[in-house]
Amino acid sequence: MGTPASTAGLQVKSKSRRKKSKANSFALLFILPSLVLYTLFVIVPTLGSVYLSFTSWDGISEEVRFIGLANFAEIWQSPRVHNALKNTLILTVSLVLLENIAAIAMALMVDRVRWFKNLFRSLFYFPTLLSGVVMGFVWAMILNYNFGVFNQILNAVGLGAWAIDWLGNPDYAMVSIILSTVWKGAGYYMIIYLAGLQGIPAELSEAANIDGASGWQQFRFITFPLLAGSLTVCMVLSTISALKIFDQIAVMTDGGPGFATETLTYIIYKVGFGELRQGFGTALALVLFVLILIVTVIQVQILRKREVRY
């Protein structure tokens, strides 16, 4: 049996639970419209596509034939898919590292520069406003072997021997895509890092200055650990975005030369639409979905552990 005090406590608890539940219902009401739309246009088609991955549907005919796990067996054995997976991983690791390094460097610069702060911020952020397709066209023109500005500059300054086919040479096509994507994407992550930097208490830097810490030591032991929250967000976002890269490849190289820049998302499109193998393409899309899920979960787990709270 409860004492009067504990009964009063229970009443308070129950009141607060009711309040919470009411607040939850209210919140649910707000997210309901988007939840319904998301379910209708994302969840339902996604679940529907699971069935297609077990079929040999060509994407245009009425006939949808069930073929069991044949598509997945082909994915497992296909050298083309293995090559696309390898390219995807190279692209993802390179992009995540370079975009985040560039973004942190730009954020530090914009945070510390005394003059033209807004100008630099705008300049660095501007490329993110371009769509991947527009960016792809622009860089494809710049890097064009015959008429591109880049090779023309090299020729003009006497470095004609360095003027190569940047997008047609398998050794440089991937590098060209990576660098142009970093140019486009780093500004977006810079904004997140900048917000993180501006949230670091100034006293910490002042104390480090008094203690005689160098600029690098301040970054290494104060700034970088305190940017962990921003780092988690940026790493996860840049990983997902890199795993799904499509526009730049479609416009700049069409997955070539040969299959040198063909990634998983690109092969999904090519086989699904161009090669009339919607069933196989859907199976590949499912594999990519699982891959993104696994990578993201692992990444979040690791990065969360090193986040510092103050």
Added chain:
Amino acid sequence: MIKPKTKGWFAVTLAASLLLSACGSSPGDTQATSGAASSDEGGEKVSFTLGYASGDPAARKAISDTVQRFMDENPNIEIKDISDNSASSYLDWLKTKDAVGEFPDLVEMRDTEVFADAGKIVELPSDLLELFESPPEVEGKVWNAPLALNVPQGIIYSKKAYADAGVTDLPKTYDEFLAVQEKLKASGISPLVVGGKDIFHMGFWVNKFLIDDVYAQDPDWNSKKTAKEVAFADENVVQAMTDFKFLFQNYVDKGWLSTPDNQTASILVSGKAAQLFSGTWMFSQIEEADPNFEYGFYAVPDREGHVNIIGLPSPAGWTLSAEAAKDPAKTDAIKSFIRYFFEPEQYSLYLASLNGIPSTKEKVEYEASPAMQSALDLMNDPDVTKSLAINNWWGDNLIPPQFRNWFYKKLQEMVVGDGDVADYMKQIDTEYDAQVKANSM
């Protein structure tokens, strides 16, 4: 002997020169056209969508001009041109349009059998058949109103570059052709420009060698490959691809993999490269890029001196979608447009824009350059073997629809990676067989 360019006006009776019978326009044709137009005048507005491979700027302009004229003359019919000239592969674009429910009502169909099997298109209305001289049939059915007959592909060369390199006679064998390439290279010019960024352009050369070593001897090779009676690893195909690889590694302009088809004319006229291997549709692009550029055209002979070219008819052209065919008003409007498109005064403008060969029974005339006359001579020469590209055959000779692009890309990889041809052909056999198997599931 190469003569200086003497451009003149050739009133070319193309259909007649191709031994096609020239029939006068029947009164029925005219009545059908004007009848459809007049019936529309008082009626409700009919609208249909139009999609075509619009990569060639001249052909694109010719079609869009025809569409505009048709709409001006038929105010009750609206044609919505949904073509996209930025798509790198027409099939990709068409399939994407289908996936989003925007398959064109009237479509330039190239993969006829695939879309016919899928029930996406219908047979050409029987009353339109009279317009054409023996349109190709797939399993006894005519699906397309052929925009033009297949034209030969060959070397379009700069007469100045040949003269500068001391080339006075056109090659009569493939070895002589290679000797010409050596002379051009020695003169300091890049011998060949290839628009390899567009996968179809690279296919011109691939098919030249395949036709010489494979299809000229055996037009049913594709069906035998599907039945595993022949292989890419066979000696003749390996020889064809060895020649292809040698040519590309030694005489093709360095930037070929990032050069799109629409830059090749500029590169040729700018003097950066001496030759381009393409079809007659490039003549107008070249003349537009530099009206004073002097060029010639010839087919590349094989090692024995035989000339084999693309020139057989294939099932492609304007095709009605199954969806549009359900709507009688739309079908009538589309039929009116097709009749209008193939009227000699309209059709000649289209043909002139891409130096095409008419597919109609009715006589069509337009100005042709000496280079076009060379192409017509090839088509008329009974000693020249006419064939088709690997993906243009049909029936039992139809290859898996996904194979062509993969094959060309694999060949790109082989050339840039200096891969072993025999080894690559074995890989290609494996993939072809896998695709046949996948399609049969």
